[in-house]
Amino acid sequence: MNNRKASDKGGMTLERSYVLKMDNISKEYSGNRVLKGVSLQVRPGEIHALMGENGAGKSTLMNILFGMPVIHSTGGFEGTIEVDGQPVKIDTPVKAMELGIGMVHQEFMLIPGFTVTENIKIGRELSHPNLVSRLVGKSMETLDLAAMKKDAQAALDTIGLKLSPSQKVGGLPVGYMQFVEIAREIDKTGIKLLVFDEPTAVLTESEAARLLETMKVIASRGIAIIFITHRLDEVMEVADSLTVLRDGEFVARREIAETSVVEIAELMIGRKVEKLVEDQGEDTRVLSDDNIAVSLRNYVVHMPGELVKGVDLDIRKGEIFGIGGLAGQGKLGIPNGIMGLYTASGEVRVNGELLDLSRLGEALHHKVAFVSEDRRGVGLLLDESIEKNIVFSAMQVNNDFFHKYGWIRLHNGSATRRHAEEMVKKLDIRCTGIRQTAGRLSGGNQQKVCLARALTLNPEILFVSEPTRGIDIGAKKLVLEYLVKLNREQGMTVIVVSSELAELRSVCDRIAIVSDGRLASILRPDDSDADFGLAMSGGLKQGGGQRAG
Structure with missing residues (x-):
């Protein structure tokens, strides 16, 4: 655990002035607070670690801090911001930079064809006058490449990166690109605060360890850091303090020396577990450990940001099984690997x-269907009709919705329309008609x-990732109730992968918690928040991870 305390730095106490103070910040988008x-x-x-699950409000808060156009084009925000104790108005990213606020992005903002020096100095190039510039103006001055290279080298030295300033960025390893991003921010004059947004998500373990050390070096020079991450071990290692957000609300501020990974996880996930789904009557299912629908052994998935590092798991036929865990810990990698969307190994x-x-x-031909968490990137043909989206996979995989005359197949338009209209009605899809894109x-x-497209495959096993992300409470209830209905009435094995523990605990028979790419534990829905918090922080590992009966 990191034992650096703010009170140790320069003899300053915890009560000393803040470099940044955001107070009572509120933001609405189209009536949604x-x-x-x-x-x-x-x-x-x-x-300072900024913690919270996806949708907690971290990105919106940082967009406000950086004066991003998305904030000011949608009505602005309420609340106040102070930098070095002075009220400020940050209405553009340029204003944020002028105040000494920088960001190291998760998605690199580098130009591959430029050198390291050019990327570090872009927008702040150094130049000297020449004959033409004296006549025409400053824009025609000659770049002072030697001075720029010297500045770039100084920034690279600050973070301990042994890299030639003349090297082209294109082709550099991902870890080096991240450090060039940091060097660019360090080079800015008057930098006071750096935001690191999930900086280790795409790094190897050794690169991540090096980056954390670099953060300590930067902080030791008096530069404040906001560290956005889901990785509790990193927070405990390098942070001095943290703020937890949940569902757009401030939950708590803690000094790292006075908290633990278990408490942090509980603060991030803790909420009243309201029954989102009404009881579906008498449960007549017979679930047996001898009747397994999905079995994983030494299962590994290479999904960036969601690595699975060797999972053993048995999911019983006919159960609703939940897979949860903090973002970036591997839960989403499990179904994506099974469906062949990312490289996977082991035994499934x-x-x-x-x-x-x-x-x-391969999985589709074994009666497995999947509703992806990335509905716009993977789940839908956005420019095609609702009708075509619903039947597309069944036509490809099962040869459904065709008239068959020997070797000849003709699309059965009337069957397609009937089925699409039936699914629109069943799932209450609000649209102008099945021809709407x-x-x-x-x-x-x-x-x-x-969901309609997955069900049209008539699967025996259904994986649903983040089924209610971004939808209102009414639609959430309908989707979850329909999943329970499929399970009870058709005997379908349903595996729900979700960041929302409340919904998992509402519908699932058992819930596997994934931490750092491995199975931490399998819990019952009525187990305590403390057990869930401990498992999500990686602290509960019993019997190879499986616990619930």
């Missing part, structure tokens, strides 16, 4: 039959179209 009176304080030379059996993980579509639907209705 995404931030509700959030406060954030960061001291000079402090590493479906109803006892071994899957060939190298073949895309999927891209013009709201997020909730897009999610329902994804």
Whole structure:
């Protein structure tokens, strides 16, 4: 654990002035309140972790801090911001930079064809006059490449990166690109505060360890850092303090020396577990450990940001099984690997039959369907009609919705229309008709179209990732109730992968918690928040991870 305390730096006490103070920040988008009176304080030379699950409000808060156009083009925000104790108005990213606020992005903002020096100095190039510039103006001055290279080298030395300033950025390893981003921010004159947004998400373990050390070096020079991450071990290692957001609200501020990974996880996930789904009557299912629908052994998935590092897991036939965990810990990698969307290895059996993980579509031919968390990127044909989206996979995989005359197949338009209209009615898809393009639907209705397409495959096993992300409470209830209905009435095995513990605990028979790419534990829905918090922080590992009966 990191034992650096703010009170140790320069003899300053915890009560000293803040470099940044955001107070009572609120923000609405189209009547939806995404931030509700959030406060954030960061001291000079402090590493302050900003924690919270996806949708907690971290990105919106940082967009406000950077004066991003998305904030000011949608009505601005409520609340106040102070930098070095002075009220400020940050209405553009340029204003944020002038105040000494920088950001190291998760998605690199580098130009591959430029050198390291050119990327570090872009927008702040050094130049000297020449004959033409004296006549025409400053824009015609000659670049002072030697001075720029010297500045770039100084920034690289500050973070301990042994890299030639003349090297082209294109082709550099990912870790080096991240450090060039940091060097660029360090080079800015008067930098007071750096925001690191999930900086280790795409790094190897050694690169991540080096980056954390670099953060400590930067902080030791009096520059404050806001560290956005889901990785609790990193927070405990380098942060001095943290703020937790949940559902757009401020939950708590803690000094690292006075908290633990278990408490942090509980603060991030803790909420009243309201029953989102009404009881579906008498449960007549017989679930047996001898009747396994999906079996994983030494299962590994190479999904960037969601690595799975060797999972053993048995999911019983006919159960609703939940897979949860903090973002970036591997839960989303499990179904994506099974469906062949990312490289996977190990042993996966479906109803006892071994899957060939190298073949895309293999799982579909074993009666497994998948509703992706990325409904716009993977789940939908956005420019095609609702009708076509619903039947597309079934036509490809099962040869459904065709008239068959020997070797000749003709599209059965009337069957397609009937089925699409039936699914629109069943799932209450709000649309102008089945010919409406999927891209013009709201997020909730897009999610329902994804579900309709998966169900049209008539699967025995259904994986659903983040089924209620971005949809309102009414639509959430309908989707979850329909999943329970499928399970109870058709005996379908349903695996729900979700960041929302409340919904997992509402519908699932058992819930596997994934931490750092491994199975931490399998819990019952009525187990305590403390057990869930401990498992999500990686602290609960019993019997190879499986615990619930």
